[in-house]
Amino acid sequence: MSAHPHFAALDLSPLAGATLAFDLDGTLVDTAPDLVGTLNHILQEEGHAPLPVDDARPFIGRGARFLLQRGFTAAGAPIEETLMPGLFERFIARYNAHIADESRPFDGVIETLEALSEAGARLVVCTNKRTDLSTNLLDTLGMTRHFAAIVGADAAPAQKPDRRHLETAIAKAGGAPDRALMVGDAAPDAGAARNAGVPLVLVSFGYTEIPVAELEPDELIHSYLDLPAAALRLLTACPAPNDAL
16 A cells, blocks of 8 residues: 555555556656747747647647647748758757656656555657657656666557557556556557557646547546546456466
């Protein structure tokens, strides 16, 4: 049982051996300030006005190229395909140098990860962000220790919403899809979970162009402190391996 008072009444032992796969941007960490800050730095270098963070926030979650494409289009300056490689490299270099200037885990994340780990759950990051950037971010924030693996889009056969990304992450954590769930904030997470036949928890405070309720998660949470109870509801319906007949 976790020492955190919010979890005191919960028996989290049924989560032992289960795998929880987490998206990163907009799910575990509020990365919008640094991602949009980098986008705006590039926009201004190219002679365009910066975008308000709230306007660009929904573009996060499908990788840096998508953020650049949508950001420049929103600024009235769609990117010519021949210019993308150079812009992308500039974006990555600056973002990597400023990856956690303002990015912080969402409220309740650390306490919840600790409670889940204490219960014996396997935790893994399944993100469309590049693995090196994801690891740099989590290292800088002191969060890497919570996860069995960090699986970016480059570390899987295909990226979310392809089921293989989620399946690869679960396997790298030493888990199995029939005792796993996906925690995310947007359509790529929902698609990966549905395609893999894995229960889906979505957070209401992330980055999505589609209203999160329209993605029809199995559980929609508004606070991380509600995740363990949601995981219990979804995963106790899945028999543990030693319960199999």
